[in-house]
Amino acid sequence: MERYLLHFKNEKYLPQNCRELAYRARDLANDMDVSVRLARVATKFIEFDVAAKKEDLDPLVEKLSPIGEIDNVRHVVEEHIDxxxxxxxxxxxxxxxxxxxxxxxxxxxxxxxxxxxxxxxxxxxxxxxxxxxxxxxxxxxxxxxxxxxxxxxxxxxxxxxxxxxxxxxxxxxxxxxxxxxxxxxx
CATH class of the missing domain: 1.10.3450.10 (TTHA0068-like)
Structure with missing residues (x-):
């Protein structure tokens, strides 16, 4: 499994909701072979730190869609950059x-x-x-x-x-x- 950051648009959640959001995401994806590590709540988005196989990303995003509209998916890999x-x-x-x-x-x-x-x-x-x-x-x-x-x-x-x-x-x-x-x- 690979590490990804999924950003969903946020219209109503606060940092106080981060655990509730992580639990909800885990419940929504409970039939998948993925790990929702945690949720972070920013002003304009909710960030889920997840471990998943690449082929499971689209189904995972679909499962989490009741939380919000997807804004960004980032594959987290260590890279050497300028x-x-x-x-x-x-x-x-x-x-x-x-x-x-x-x-x-x-x-x-x-x-x-x-x-x-x-x-x-x-x-x-x-x-x-x-x-x-x-x-x-x-x-x-x-x-x-x-x-x-x-x-x-x-x-x-x-x-x-x-x-x-x-x-x-x-x-x-x-x-x-x-x-x-x-x-x-x-």
Whole structure:
């Protein structure tokens, strides 16, 4: 079986519904040889992390259609990508609340970095993972990650490619002070 992220359009669900959605998806697909690992809830989509055979994807999407209309299916494989492409993908995923994919894209970048740059990228990864936890209704875990993310961002230059690191630091500090994760774009 292979790993896939299925994105269904979201019109009414909140992160608090993530477990209920995972259970519902498992019930809808209970007669299939698939594994629905978990659900993450973003503003515009519900993300299911699943293990399935490629030939089972279309039937699985059909089974899950009562939850919402399919928006995107992504096969998750470890791949080596160009650093600039990884950064662009990471920014796209972050800004579209696809935080787990953002984490994976920046991890590919991180693998190509050294020294201070590696620390900075790890800080961005930690923020994406914090938001992924929030999408799983685990906001306290995400808030707890902010201190470490801020340490990793440190006193990095204010810009990293097209990413305004100073702006990210300000958002992280504000979220720490408010004890609340508030989504923003990078």
């Amino acid at each position: 650093k600039e492409k990884g950064i662009a993908d990471g920014i796209f995923y972050f800004n579209n609340e696809r935080f787990w994919e953002c984490h994976e894209a920046f991890e590919g970048v991180w693998n190509q970095c050294y020294g201070r740059e590696k620390e900075l990228v790890q800080g961005i990864i930690l923020i994406a993972v914090a938001f992924a936890h929030e999408q799983e209704n685990e906001e306290n875990i995400g808030i707890g990650m902010l201190r470490r993310a801020l340490e990793k961002l440190g006193t990095s230059p204010s810009m990293y490619y097209s990413i305004d690191v100073d702006r990210i630091r300000k958002h992280v500090v504000n979220m720490q002070q408010g004890n609340k994760l508030i989504r923003f774009e990078i």
